[in-house]
Every structure is written in C-alpha cells, then in structure tokens.
Amino acid sequence: xxxxxxxxxxxxxxxxxxxxxxxxxxxxxxxxxxxxxxxxxxxxxxxxxxxxxxxxxxxxxxxxxxxxxxxxxxxxxxxxxxxxxxxxxxxxxxxxxxxxxxxxxxxxxxxxxxxxxxxxxxxxxxxxxxxxxxxxxxxxxxxxxxxxxxxxxxxxxxxxxxxxxxxxxxxxxxxxxxxxxxxxxxxxxxxxxxxxxxxxxxxxxxxxxxxxxxxxxxxxxxxxxxxxxxxxxxxxxxxxxxxxxxxxxxxxxxxxxxxxxxxxxxxxxxxxxxxxxxxxxxxxxxxxxxxxxxxxxxxxxxxxxxxxxxxxxxxxxxxxxxxxxxxxxxxxxxxxxxxxxxxxxxxxxxxxxxxxxxxxxxxxxxxxxxxxxxxxxxxxxxxxxxxxxxxxxxxxxxxxxxxxxxxxxxxxxxxxxxxxxxxxxxxxxxxxxxxxxxxxxxxxxxxxxxxxxxxxxxxxxxxxxxxxxxxxxxxxxxxxxxxxxxxxxxxxxxxxxxxxxxxxxxxxxxxx
Numbered sequence: 001x002x003x004x005x006x007x008x009x010x011x012x013x014x015x016x017x018x019x020x021x022x023x024x025x026x027x028x029x030x031x032x033x034x035x036x037x038x039x040x041x042x043x044x045x046x047x048x049x050x051x052x053x054x055x056x057x058x059x060x061x062x063x064x065x066x067x068x069x070x071x072x073x074x075x076x077x078x079x080x081x082x083x084x085x086x087x088x089x090x091x092x093x094x095x096x097x098x099x100x101x102x103x104x105x106x107x108x109x110x111x112x113x114x115x116x117x118x119x120x121x122x123x124x125x126x127x128x129x130x131x132x133x134x135x136x137x138x139x140x141x142x143x144x145x146x147x148x149x150x151x152x153x154x155x156x157x158x159x160x161x162x163x164x165x166x167x168x169x170x171x172x173x174x175x176x177x178x179x180x181x182x183x184x185x186x187x188x189x190x191x192x193x194x195x196x197x198x199x200x201x202x203x204x205x206x207x208x209x210x211x212x213x214x215x216x217x218x219x220x221x222x223x224x225x226x227x228x229x230x231x232x233x234x235x236x237x238x239x240x241x242x243x244x245x246x247x248x249x250x251x252x253x254x255x256x257x258x259x260x261x262x263x264x265x266x267x268x269x270x271x272x273x274x275x276x277x278x279x280x281x282x283x284x285x286x287x288x289x290x291x292x293x294x295x296x297x298x299x300x301x302x303x304x305x306x307x308x309x310x311x312x313x314x315x316x317x318x319x320x321x322x323x324x325x326x327x328x329x330x331x332x333x334x335x336x337x338x339x340x341x342x343x344x345x346x347x348x349x350x351x352x353x354x355x356x357x358x359x360x361x362x363x364x365x366x367x368x369x370x371x372x373x374x375x376x377x378x379x380x381x382x383x384x385x386x387x388x389x390x391x392x393x394x395x396x397x398x399x400x401x402x403x404x405x406x407x408x409x410x411x412x413x414x415x416x417x418x419x420x421x422x423x424x425x426x427x428x429x430x431x432x433x434x435x436x437x438x439x440x441x442x443x444x445x446x447x448x449x450x451x452x453x454x455x456x457x458x459x460x461x462x463x464x465x466x467x468x469x470x471x472x473x474x475x476x477x478x479x480x481x482x483x484x485x486x487x488x489x490x491x492x493x494x495x496x497x498x499x500x501x502x503x504x505x506x507x508x509x510x511x512x
Contacts, residue, residue, distance in 0.1 A: 020391065020419045037363075095251075095293045097244050098301035099474065100188070102289040103181035103488035104441050105174045105260075107150040111284060114147045115140050115508045117156070118280075124158060125269065132271045139280040141505050144404040144425065149432035150284040154264040167203055167264040168212075174260050174286035175209065176216060182256075182288040185488045190217040194253035195246045199228040199235035199436055201465070202325070202335070203262030213258065224250065232323060232464025233400055235259065236436030237472045240289070241308040247293040254294075260286030261435035268334035275334030281403055283432030287440035303474040306457070307359050311352040311469040319344045323465035342409060348469035349410070352461070353390070356471050360393040360457075390414055393457065394473075397421070398442040400462035401428035410461075426498050430491075436462065441490065445498070448491035452480040 068075055113121075122128055122136055154166035175198070183190060196219065198210040208227035213219070224246055228235050236259035243255040263284055268275045292301065313319040322338035338344075358366065365388045372386035390397075397420045399410050407428065411421050423442040431441050439460045446452055456476040463469050486492050 020395070020417060095248050096295075096298070097247050097305040098292050098294075098297050098477070099303040099305065100186050100254075100290045100292055100297060100301050101182060101488060102287055102440055102443075103178045103185060104437065104444050104490045105178040105181075105286045105288075106490035107173070107284055111150040111152065111156070113149055113151040113156065113283070115145070115506070119508050121156065121158075121160070122279075125160065127269050127271075128276075129271050132273065132276060135273055136276055136280055137508050139277060141508055142404065143280055144407075144428050144502050145281070145283075145432050146429040146500070146502075148430055152262075152264045152284050155267050160267070162264050162267060164205065164265070167262055168205065170264045170284065171200070171203060171205075171209060171260070171262055172212065172216075174284065175213060175258050175288070178260075178286050178288035179213070179217070179256070179258065181488045182290055186290055188254055188290060191220050192254055193217075193219055193256050194223060194250050195243055195255035196223055196225045196258075197228065197239040197243050197246075197255065198226070198258040198260075199231060199239045200260050200262055201230055201232050201235060201435065202266045203264075204229040209258075213256070230465070232466060232468065233402060233433075233435045233438070234462035234464030234468045234470040236287070236439060237308065237460060237462055237470040238310065238464075238468075239436075240291075240305070240472055241310060241470070243291050244305055244308060247291060250293070252294050253292070255291040257289040257291065258286065259289070259436040259440070261437070266335070268332065270328045270330055270332035270334055272328040272332075272334060272336065274336040274338070275328060277337045278335050281433040283434055285431055285434030285437050285441065287437040289440065298477065301477055302480060303458070303476055305472065306475050307356065307471070307473040309352055309356045309359070309471040311348050311355065313344070313348050313351070313467045313469075316344075316467075319348070319467035322467055342405060344467050345406065345463050345469070346409065346413070348463065348467055349413070349461075352469040352471055353388075356473075357388055357390075360459075360473060361388050361390070362392050365389055365392055387413070387415065390459070391416070391420070394459040395453075395456040396443075396446050396451065396458040397424070398439045398446070398458060398460040399424045401425075401431075401438040401442065402433055402463060404428065406463070422499050425502060426500070429500065429502050430498070436464075438462075444485075444489045445491050445495075447480045447485055448482050448489050448495040450480070450482050452476050454478050 118140060119133070119137055122133060128136070152166065152170040154160060154162045154170070196210050196213055198213060200209055204227070210225045210227040214223060214225055226242060228239060231238055239257045239259060243257050247253060247255055261282065263282060268279050318340055322341045322344045323335065325333065325335045327333050357369070369386050369388050372383065375381040375383055376385060397416060399407060401407065401424050407421060407424050410416070423445040426445055427438055427441045431438070434441060439462055443458060443460070446458070454476055458474045458476070460472045460474070461469070482492060482495070
C-alpha cells in the first residue's frame, strides 16, 4: 500500500488517533513479491543484455552500421510503420479527463433542522397519526443524523408552504451557490463552459434545471446541455460518466456537473411507513464539479478520472421496485423503500465490484480471488469465497451516505476500518442524506482533514433507484492542502470538531 498510512488527524469515532489499518506482515510480503514479480523475472534478461552490450567492440558497431545501410529501405519501412501505428494509437486513445475542483453548497443557519425541530414540524403538520409520529421519532433516533442538517424554508415554515415557486428557490439557492463558489475558486469564465449536466431525481420543472443554469450564467449558445431525472442517489456518478463521454468529442472544453436533490415538493404528507423513511433521512444539499479535457489544465487540477463502472439491475422486478415513487392508499405521492432494499443493494454491489476489481486490484489480490473461485467451482472445495482487499487498491473510500444500515453493510462486506468509513459516517451525521451529492461532501471531508496526497486513489460508490450501483475512481494529481480550500469546502471552518462519536441511539428531547 502506498502513502495511505501517512495520516495526521484523528481517525475513528472514539477520538483516538489512528490511521488506516495495515495488512498483516505475511500478506504485505506476498503483495510486494507478486507486485514486483515482473522485475524479478526480467532481471536475468536485463543482466544478460547488459553483459552482451559491454562486450561490443568498434568493429561490431561498424558491422551493424554496414548492415543497416545495406537494408536501408527495409529499415525506413519499419520505422514508417511504427510511426503510423503510434500515431493511430495516440489519436484513438481516450482523452484524459481532469477534475479542476468542486464545491459543496452550505445552507445558512436559518435552514438548520435539529431532531427536535423535525419532530415539531411533523407534529404541526397535523397529518401524521400518533403511531407514525412515534415511528418517525424511532427512525430519527437511530439514523445517525446529527443536529446540524438542513431543510429548505418551505418545509420549516409554519405552516409549511411547498409549491413550485419555493421548489425553484431551493434549486436556485443550491445550484447557484455551489457554482458561484466553484467558478470563483477556479477562475474559469462561464462562457468557456462547453458541457452542462445537471441531475436531480425528483424535481424536474420546465424549463429544466440545466436550462436554469444556462440562463442564469448566460452560457454560450452552442453549449451541450443535459438534465437527468429519476435516476436516484447514484445519478451523480452517471452525470460524471456522461460528461466523460462528451469530453471525448468536445475538444479543449470544460464540463460543469451539478448534482442535487430537491426537498420542497418531495416531503411526504401521508402515513405509509415505507414512504416516511425518506422524510427522516433526506436533507438539503448539492455540489458543482468542473471537469476538463485540456492538457494544460492537468497541472492545476486536483484529480484525474481513471475509471467509471455502471451496473443496472433494472431487468429484475424486485430490484426495479425496491425504490419506487407512487401514490399511497390516500392518494398522496411518496417514494416507497422496499424491505428488499439492502439485499438488492448487496447484489448490485457484488456485480459492480466484479467488473471494477480486475481494473484496479493488484495482481496479488486477483490471484487469491481466482484461486478461491477455482477451488470452489471446479474442485468443489468447501471454502469461504475470498473477498478481495480493496484497501490494496484505494487509499480513500467515499460511500454514499444513504443511511446507517447501508454504511454498516458495506463496511462489513468490504472489511473496511473505522478510518476508511469516517468520511461517510461524518457526512451522514453532519449533512444527512443529500442524495447524489453526498459523495462529494465525503471527498471534501477527506480533503479538509489533509489526507489526500499525490497519487492517492479515491473510490466513489453510490446506489440508486432502478436499481443501480455506480463507481468512479479518481487519482490525485497533487497534495491537497486544507488551507487552500476555504470557500468551496463546507467542512473547513468546523473540521476540528470531527470525527464525533455517533451513538446507536440519540434521543429526541420532547418539547415542554
């Protein structure tokens, strides 16, 4: 493993200083040997070649020159073919995609919703039964959300006033707030942006959110604008993948990606418990990301996009319906979360990492996995399937903060440490489930802690309705210094308070 052990800040929620867990000495030795096997195998050939070269005499060089002149036409032909093949390769090679910077939106203090405020607003609504108020309280107490998450004004008003105008105000505040910070940080002019991709699952007005961005910033007339809706919490990585594909055909261009969710019109006002879950978990937030395919931008970019892997299980009816927007028995619209959600997410994760593994895992891990698979499938050995150690492939993990159960399951399945899970758990505690933008609050946390070093690799993984599991892999192009992140990183002013210990149950204090 590379410099991942160079941690300088607090790790797990118990407040003790700790870094990422190191692999055992035996496994680490095995990993080093296998990773460097190619050099060991080539060493004898290199030594023999060096020995042969040291014995060359001037007469040998003269003979080689005479042979080359005698076969000049053949030599020129070989060089021409090699040059042509190299040119074709360079022309067809995918353009590198760089992440200049990103900015996460931080609402003002008037949007703060504590657990007590949440329950007070639910009581005032006058639409929830006593049993379902108690149910929401129970979910909230075990959710892992802290006392500083945010709601839009329309939900916090007394009485609440959800409407199209308020939903637009929320969308404008989130999108423009994040984009303004991003453009100020990068110095990129709005008219230089050639691609715009906006994703928001549940709020899709006309004109679209992407059109709102184009209009507000007066982008150029030939901008390639896309608006993704209904794709759930993993839509942010779908937007990144779409922008990557577009940057393969738009030369020397910038791509602006905006990921957000809208709470105003999607607060559920009914008594179906499968739909009440989203009320308790989802909060206000959003992110703006600026990508570039300009070679000159590499030196000032933070990351390079290495891989995107998308998995879709929509052909399976159980997976398709496990996150489903519909009307309840009383005709109120909400998003129902199925009891099969965790099982479906686990299956999608398995498919995704099966595709991603060969792309990122070192050969040592692939050999162990293949050996386990052969022993189980071919020889019928009763052995536990080997779970690849993705800590050998990545220094940082950004796992969608969909809820405590999601994070617990992934932590167990991938055998991650508290240190690796810290950005996701602290994001859930501080911001709640901000849908597709949560991955960027997590990466911002890692940067604010001063953990990102050049050549570090970060894995973003998210789940969404449909059902989808998507991954993105980034490679850091430079050390990220927290002192330079003021303005675009929402953690900077308060990072000294984290990590915090998050109890299994946090009681909601009843109003007197």
